[in-house]
Amino acid sequence: MDKKLLLLGLLRNGSMHGYQLNEFIESTLATCVQIKRPTAYYVLNKMKADGWVHETQQQEGNRPPRHVYGITSAGEAAFQELLRQNLAEYTSAQFSGDVGLAFLDELPAVEGLALLQKRRDALQAHLTATQSIPPHPGSLQLTIEHQIRHLTAELIWLDEVMAQISLDSGV
C-alpha cells in the first residue's frame, strides 16, 4: 500500500515515465521505502488496471518507446484515501539486525564485540551519508530528519550494548 501511495504522490506533481520515478525514489526516498525498479513497474501496471493512472506511449528517436504515467481523478481520490490511512496508523519497523543480537550469547564476547564494531562502522557511515543529504522542500524534509534522529539513537544504543558486553566479559 505504501508503494502505491508513494508513486501516486510523485505523479501528482506531473506525469513521469518509469525511469524518472525510480530515479527519484532511489536517490531521495530510499530512506523510507524500499522499492526496486521492477516492483515500481509492477505497481504502476496494477494501478493502471485499476484506473488510478493512465499510460501514454512516447516515441523518441528510435529508442524503445517510453511509458509515461499520469494520475487520473480516481487515482487522486485513492491518494487522498491512502494518505489519511497511512498517517492515522502506526506500522512498526522490522529490525532484522536484532535476529543476530538474539543469538549473541552463542559467541565468545570478544568475537561478538569485534563483529558489532563492524556493524557500528557501517551504521556510522550510513548516518554520515544521511546527514549530508541536502535539505528537501516541504514535509519531505521530515522523513530525513526522522531518519537522522533514528540513526543517532541506534548508534547510542549500540555503544551501550557494546559497553555492557565489555563489562560483563571483564575486559
Add this chain to the structure above:
Amino acid sequence: MDKKLLLLGLLRNGSMHGYQLNEFIESTLATCVQIKRPTAYYVLNKMKADGWVHETQQQEGNRPPRHVYGITSAGEAAFQELLRQNLAEYTSAQFSGDVGLAFLDELPAVEGLALLQKRRDALQAHLTATQSIPPHPGSLQLTIEHQIRHLTAELIWLDEVMAQISLDSGV
C-alpha cells in the same frame, strides 16, 4: 537470510515441528522479524533441500502427520556463518509511515494533526504492550530492550512533529 538464521537458531535448542516454530516466533519474536506461517514452511523446505535441516514424519493418532525439523551439522555450520554475517552488518529499517509524512503538507494542518494523534495512540499502545512482555533469557532480552528504546524515541519524535505543526499553523 535473517529468516534462515532465526529458524536455525531456534532449532539449535531442540527439534521442533512447524507449528511450534511459528508459535514461538509469533508470540515472542514478532518484534524483530516478520515471518508468517507459510513462509516458515517454505524456508524450512528450502533448508531441507540444502541439507541444513532434516525432517522426520511423526504420526500421532490419526492426525495429519507432523513434520518434525531438526538441525544438521551443515545447518549448524550455516548458522555460525549467518550469525557472524548478521552481527557484522547494519541493515537499515524501513519506516513505511514516513511515506505519509512526506505528503503531510498536502493536508490542512488540523486534519493532519488529528490523523497523527491516532497514530500516536497506536504507537503508545504498542509501546505499552512491548513493555509488558516478561523478561526473556540471555541476549534475547536485548531485542526487547532495543524495541522499547526505539518505540520510546518514536513517541518523543512524533510529539515534536505534532507540536511543530501546531506552532506553524498557529493553533
Add this chain to the structure above:
DNA sequence: ACTTGATTAGTCAATTTTGACTAATCAAGT
C-alpha cells in the same frame, strides 16, 4: 569513424511471501 564505457529504459523468469482454505482433534456444554 570507431571502440569502450556509462546512462537510459524496460522486461522476464525465478524466488519469496502470504491470505484464504482444509481438516483433524479436543473441550465442554447440553
Add this chain to the structure above:
DNA sequence: ACTTGATTAGTCAAAATTGACTAATCAAGT
C-alpha cells in the same frame, strides 16, 4: 452421544518482489 467452537497443523494458488538480462543512445578518447 452430539453439536459448537477453539486449537493444532499444514497446503495452495495468487500476489509481490527482485536479480539478471536486453538494447538503444550518448560521450569521449583515439
